[in-house]
Amino acid sequence: MRSKDRISYFYDGDVGNVYFGPNHPMKPHRLCMTHHLVLSYDLHKKMEIYRPHKAYPVELAQFHSADYVEFLQRINPDTQHLFPEEMAKFKLGEDCPVFDDMFEFCQIYAGGTIDAARRLNNQLCDIAINWAGGLHHAKKCEASGFCYINDLVLGILELLKYHARVLYIDIDVHHGDGVEEAFYFTDRVMTVSFHKYGNLFFPGSGDVKEIGEREGKFYAINVPLKDGIDDISFTRLFKTIISKVVETYQPGVIVLQCGADSLAGDRLGCFNLSIDGHAECVRIVKKFGLPLLVTGGGGYTKENVARCWTVETGVLLDTELPDEIPDNDYIKYFAPECSLRIPTAHIENFNSKSYLGTIKMQVLENLRCIQHAPSVQMQEVPPDFYIPDFDEDEKNPDERIDQHTRDKQIQRDDEYYEGDNDNDHNMDDV
Amino acid sequence: MDMKLDLEKFFKNVDIGDESESVDLQKFFKDVDIVDESEFVDFKNVRAGNRCCVGEKHVGISESCVGIEEEKKVIKKRKKESCLPLLDWVKSVAKDPCDPVIGSLPESYKWKAYGSEHVWKQVLMAKEAMSLKVNVDVDPNAKRSIWQKQKMHPDMYDDQSKKSYTRCSQRLIAIEENRSILLSRKPQVVDHAESSSSPVSDEEEDEDYLWCINYRKKRIPLGRFFQAEVPQWAGKTEESESKWLGTPVWPLKETENRTSLIEREPIGKGRQGSCGCQHISSLECVRFHVAEKRTRLKRELGSAFAKWKFDMMGEEVSLRWTKNEEKKFASIIKSNPESSGRCFWDVLVAYFKNKTRAVLVSYYFSVYLFRRRAHQNRADPSNVNSDDDELESTESILCSPNVHLKFTKSF
Numbered sequence: 149m150r151s152k153d154r155i156s157y158f159y160d161g162d163v164g165n166v167y168f169g170p171n172h173p174m175k176p177h178r179l180c181m182t183h184h185l186v187l188s189y190d191l192h193k194k195m196e197i198y199r200p201h202k203a204y205p206v207e208l209a210q211f212h213s214a215d216y217v218e219f220l221q222r223i224n225p226d227t228q229h230l231f232p233e234e235m236a237k238f239k240l241g242e243d244c245p246v247f248d249d250m251f252e253f254c255q256i257y258a259g260g261t262i263d264a265a266r267r268l269n270n271q272l273c274d275i276a277i278n279w280a281g282g283l284h285h286a287k288k289c290e291a292s293g294f295c296y297i298n299d300l301v302l303g304i305l306e307l308l309k310y311h312a313r314v315l316y317i318d319i320d321v322h323h324g325d326g327v328e329e330a331f332y333f334t335d336r337v338m339t340v341s342f343h344k345y346g347n348l349f350f351p352g353s354g355d356v357k358e359i360g361e362r363e364g365k366f367y368a369i370n371v372p373l374k375d376g377i378d379d380i381s382f383t384r385l386f387k388t389i390i391s392k393v394v395e396t397y398q399p400g401v402i403v404l405q406c407g408a409d410s411l412a413g414d415r416l417g418c419f420n421l422s423i424d425g426h427a428e429c430v431r432i433v434k435k436f437g438l439p440l441l442v443t444g445g446g447g448y449t450k451e452n453v454a455r456c457w458t459v460e461t462g463v464l465l466d467t468e469l470p471d472e473i474p475d476n477d478y479i480k481y482f483a484p485e486c487s488l489r490i491p492t493a494h495i496e497n498f499n500s501k502s503y504l505g506t507i508k509m510q511v512l513e514n515l516r517c518i519q520h521a522p523s524v525q526m527q528e529v530p531p532d533f534y535i536p537d538f539d540e541d542e543k544n545p546d547e548r549i550d551q552h553t554r555d556k557q558i559q560r561d562d563e564y565y566e567g568d569n570d571n572d573h574n575m576d577d578v
Numbered sequence: 579m580d581m582k583l584d585l586e587k588f589f590k591n592v593d594i595g596d597e598s599e600s601v602d603l604q605k606f607f608k609d610v611d612i613v614d615e616s617e618f619v620d621f622k623n624v625r626a627g628n629r630c631c632v633g634e635k636h637v638g639i640s641e642s643c644v645g646i647e648e649e650k651k652v653i654k655k656r657k658k659e660s661c662l663p664l665l666d667w668v669k670s671v672a673k674d675p676c677d678p679v680i681g682s683l684p685e686s687y688k689w690k691a692y693g694s695e696h697v698w699k700q701v702l703m704a705k706e707a708m709s710l711k712v713n714v715d716v717d718p719n720a721k722r723s724i725w726q727k728q729k730m731h732p733d734m735y736d737d738q739s740k741k742s743y744t745r746c747s748q749r750l751i752a753i754e755e756n757r758s759i760l761l762s763r764k765p766q767v768v769d770h771a772e773s774s775s776s777p778v779s780d781e782e783e784d785e786d787y788l789w790c791i792n793y794r795k796k797r798i799p800l801g802r803f804f805q806a807e808v809p810q811w812a813g814k815t816e817e818s819e820s821k822w823l824g825t826p827v828w829p830l831k832e833t834e835n836r837t838s839l840i841e842r843e844p845i846g847k848g849r850q851g852s853c854g855c856q857h858i859s860s861l862e863c864v865r866f867h868v869a870e871k872r873t874r875l876k877r878e879l880g881s882a883f884a885k886w887k888f889d890m891m892g893e894e895v896s897l898r899w900t901k902n903e904e905k906k907f908a909s910i911i912k913s914n915p916e917s918s919g920r921c922f923w924d925v926l927v928a929y930f931k932n933k934t935r936a937v938l939v940s941y942y943f944s945v946y947l948f949r950r951r952a953h954q955n956r957a958d959p960s961n962v963n964s965d966d967d968e969l970e971s972t973e974s975i976l977c978s979p980n981v982h983l984k985f986t987k988s989f
Contacts, residue, residue, distance in 0.1 A: 158824055161887030164943075165936040170923055171916055173965070177943045180891060187875065190845040198824030199885065211806050248935050263824040272823065289803050301806055312811045330806040332798045337808070353798075361798070415965050449965055470848030475871040477892030479864065480948055481964060483955040 153434075155195035155464055156273040158260040159183050163280045166253045169245050173415055174294040176253065178450035179280050181478045185458040188476035194465045200263045200278070202255035203302070207262060211301045211330065213289045220296060221251050237290070244291035254297040257281045261299035261443060265306035268401060268439045275440045275464050279457050282405040282445030284324040285351060293322065293350060294446075301330045303441060304337055304403055311400030312336065317390065318343070319429050320407020320445040321417040323354030323370070327405075333364040338397050342386060342410075344418055345372030356510050366517045369393065371507060374498035375418045379425030381499055386429050389511055394436055396515050402438050406430060407445030408456040412492040415448035422492050423456050430460045440464075451481045455488050664704070667697045830880050861952070865893070890940045893948060899941065903930070907946065 164180030186192065208217045219234050228235055228246045235241050257280040264276035284300050285293030300316065304327070307314050316331075318324035318341040331337035345354050360368035371389065373382075394402075409417035411426055434440060442464065447453035462469045473479065473486045670677065684692070692699050798804070855863040872892060876883045883889065896904060910929060914922035926938055933941075951964045 156824070159827075159886065161885055161890075162936070165887070165890070165939045167923065167935070167939045167942070170921055175943075175965070177939065180887075180943070183886065184888075184891070187879075188871070189848075192828050193845055196826065197828035197882070199827050200824050201822045213803065259822075260824075263822055266823050270823065287804070288806070305806060305808075308808060308811075310814055329798050329804055331808065333800060333805055334808045336811060358798070361800075451964070467845060472848035474848060475864075475867040477868060477872060477888075477944065478948070479868055480952040480955060483952070 152466070153274040153464070154272075156264065156267050156276045157186075157192075157195045157197045157461070158200045158264055158276070158278040158280070159197060160199050160256045160260070160280070162249075163253065163256045166247060166249050168247055168294070172245065172294075173448040175448075175450050176280075178447060178453045179444075181450055181454040181481065182279055182444075182457045184476050184478050185454045185473065186461050188474040189458065189462070189467075189469055191458075191461055191465055191467065194467065195277075195461075196273070198263065198267075200256060200260035202252065203259040203262055203297075204255075207302065208254070208258060208297055210305055211288060211298060212286075216289050217297075220254065224248065224250075239290040239292060243294055244296060250296065257283065258297045258299040258302055261303035261441070262306055264441050264443075265303040268441060269307065269310040271439075275434070275442065277442045277461065277464065279444040282320070282407060282443035283326075284318060284320060284405055284407075284445060285322070285326045287326050287329060292326065295326065298326045298330065300324075300327050300403060300405060300443065303443075304331070307401050307403070307441070308336060313338070313397060313399045314401055314403060315393065315397060315399035316340065316403045316405070317433060318405040318407070318445075319386070319410055319426070320405055321410040321414065321419055322349075322407065322446060323351055324405060325351045325353045328353075328358070328368050328370075331364065332360055332368055333362045335360075335363050335367045338367045338369070338393065338399065340369040340371070340389065340393055342371040342373065342382070344375065345370075346374065349418075356507055359514050366514050367397075369511055369514065371511060373419070373507075374503070376420045376495045376497040377499045378420050378492065378497050379422055379428070381497065381504060382419070382421055383425055383428045383432070385504055385508060387432050388508060390432060392512055392515055394438075396518055399438065401441070402433055402436065403441045403443070404430065404433050405443050405445045406457065406460060408447030408453040409445075411447070411449070411452050411456060411490070412495075413449055413452060413490065414446075416446070417448070420492050420495055420497065423452070423459050423489055426456055427459045427463050430463050434464060452490055454478070455482070455490060459488060664697055664700050668701060827882050827885050828879070830882065868892070869894070887940075890936070891944050893945055895941055896945045899945075904945075907941065911946070 159179075164177045164183075166176050168174050168176075205217050205221055216238055219231075219238055223231065223234075223240070223246050225246050225248060228240070235246075240246055257278070260278035261281040264278050264281075267273050267276050278299075281299040281303070283295035283298060286295035286298035286301075304314050304316060313335075314337045316324070316327055316337060316339045318327065318339070320341075321344050323343040323345065324339060324341040328339045328341065331339055341354055343354050354370045354372055356370050356372055358368055358370050359366050369389070371385065406426070406429075408414070408426065410419045410421050411417065412420045412422060430442070442460070444453075444457060447456070459469060469488055471488045473482050473488055479486060694700055694703060853863065853867060855866065857863060872888075872894070876888070879886070879888070899907075906929065907926065910925050911922045914920040914925050927935060930938060947964050954963070
């Protein structure tokens with residue numbers, strides 16, 4: 149285990165004062181509440197807090213099309229009626245309304261993720277947090293699902309300047325389609341998304357069969373889940389899959405989107421995770437000891453969002469937080485219990501063991517199709533950076549190849565008897 | 579018929595050439611593929627600007643090209659040995675898909691029931707074989723991985739959900755039914771029916787539709803309008819911008835005066851259960867302790883307090899509002915519910931011209947909703963909700979007990 153991680157945390161005081169409109173579920177004010185709660189637990193004393201720069205349009209255009217960025221910059225609520233064609237073309241208006249200071253809001257949350265990536269690249273911190281980011285639905289040329297600019301793609305593009313392979317993990321209840329689409333055809337980014345799938349649930353993509361194509365084939369992983377998944381099922385599946393992914397893919401850095409709408413009781417979500425269950429995923433990822441960029445995402449019951457991301461800030465700082473929320477300006481939002489943890493709902497878990505087993509099998513089978521460290525030599529990866537959370541005996545790279553070859557051997561013969569392993573000893577080279 | 583015009587327009591783009599020339603099968607199958615994969619929009623003949631509309635058009639084309647009316651006669655049997663009739667059929671379809679002489683296809687879910695004596699079935703099988711071939715050829719690992727060929731092609735995995743929607747059709751649904759993330763609020767009732775079928779029975783059903791999987795396979799659109807530009811990795815050649823790394827706000831700079839009078843609390847300390855107030859947990863008690871904590875935080879944070887706009891948050895924000903202004907704020911919200919078709923926010927902005935939008939948002943969350951939530955906590959703690967902007971409440975916020983603040987306005 150490495151010595152204490154240095155944490156960089158990004159926050160801008162203006163980010164919480166934008167308003168999507170009445171009855172819109174996305175409330176950036178939840179970021180103010182989160183920041184307040186983090187401070188009320190004195191967590192700021194264990195980390196460095198930065199105000200991000202506002203991302204310039206040219207930075208946003210590193211991924212997004214120039215005309216889309218330009219339109220976002222100049223449109224406002226008073227003039228939107230003059231541009232119906234562009235509004236339709238860029239999918240603005242309903243889920244993604246045009247509101248005052250919208251572009252500035254995008255610049256702030258995108259700037260946070262980009263700055264976080266740069267700090268990681270320059271090794272100024274081990275973990276960087278931007279709760280304002282994580283807007284994973286935005287596409288290259290259009291808005292989607294309350295997301296206008298895809299800060300995750302921009303952050304990953306920044307990380308790709310310094311790292312051969314980037315792993316993206318998404319635990320928002322919605323499929324991380326924007327990020328997956330951006331990197332669907334490359335093996336330099338592996339996207340892994342755990343989400344609700346089926347029954348017209350937004351965005352409608354994220355089937356287990358979406359595995360990437362061309363050079364990116366097998367470098368997209370989707371874990372489609374049904375309503376009501378609980379802590380035990382989710383964290384077990386998460387740990388199994390992510391461990392295998394990190395072992396196989398050997399990324400240089402991890403980006404973790406922590407959408408809080410996968411929590412129980414979310415206004416738009418349908419999972420049954422407690423805050424501890426959600427935070428356990430963060431704990432699992434942190435344990436790999438790789439540079440880590442953590443962002444927010446969805447989350448439409450703002451008190452629970454604040455609770456969740458505060459607990460997870462604590463996890464990243466290796467600080468256990470007591471349940472009683474300290475006095476702060478938003479204390480009444482957490483009443484009557486004023487407790488940091490939330491109860492899970494008494495709802496049915498529609499994810500049967502056999503269903504989860506099937507999904508897991510398909511995912512692991514797809515993972516076997518990836519050769520180790522694609523497009524880069526194995527030696528490129530500094531071994532001391534990577535501390536696996538499983539069988540320590542597997543550290544020897546030679547043994548690893550052996551295992552891989554053995555797998556291939558078994559598959560080629562299409563037999564699954566243990567006795568076949570004996571053949572390996574007769575092999576000339578392994 | 580519009581559909582026919584669309585079809586003709588589409589097939590004009592397909593390069594058939596002279597009758598004497600053989601049809602470029604690979605190209606044709608690609609085109610057919612596009613037609614079936616209604617969301618594969620980055621086709622070279624398609625303008626990017628029309629990509630959404632293209633999807634719409636292509637759904638129509640797909641239905642009429644591949645699955646016309648089932649009552650029409652199926653094509654006569656062709657000899658298996660000769661593939662020329664197959665090519666002739668393909669050419670005729672390309673020229674005039676709606677020609678009744680060619681015949682029609684049954685609906686896709688019935689395809690499996692038909693044997694390969696039908697030429698259209700041969701065409702579909704050839705397409706399937708070619709798409710598999712194309713995928714294997716593209717795979718850079720194809721040479722060494724004999725075992726890979728033995729594996730199930732991902733295309734042939736069971737489609738777990740018959741109702742899986744393609745991504746473009748999802749947009750179509752969004753356009754047509756005005757469906758959006760907003761509307762997808764926990765459709766639990768319907769999901770019950772879907773989820774109650776076990777995975778095993780899903781698989782059994784789906785085996786019948788194995789044939790259809792290729793044609794309903796999701797396709798992420800490919801092209802410069804969708805993907806990020808990812809360069810090949812050639813080591814760390816590019817320097818990550820070292821200029822924009824964020825402006826440090828905390829911890830405070832050495833030069834900034836830090837009072838040493840602040841009580842050092844252990845990090846992560848929770849709320850204390852007891853205090854010296856006369857009525858513990860009363861409104862006054864809560865307000866007092868919150869204000870106490872806020873004062874301490876302000877001293878500790880120094881310049882960061884203002885940088886994080888903490889001076890614009892909290893119930894103290896109301897101290898900068900007059901009683902009349904607060905009353906007006908509440909009454910505007912109450913008299914402009916969503917059902918009225920008016921947006922209370924627009925009315926607020928129009929009325930309070932002297933206050934910025936940031937100030938209005940801040941007041942809304944820090945004071946208005948906060949007090950409403952406080953009221954809910956006391957009136958009905960089991961039914962608290964601060965996420966619905968308008969709540970039909972019999973109790974008006976104006977009737978809340980008027981509590982005198984125990985501390986001065988300024989800090």
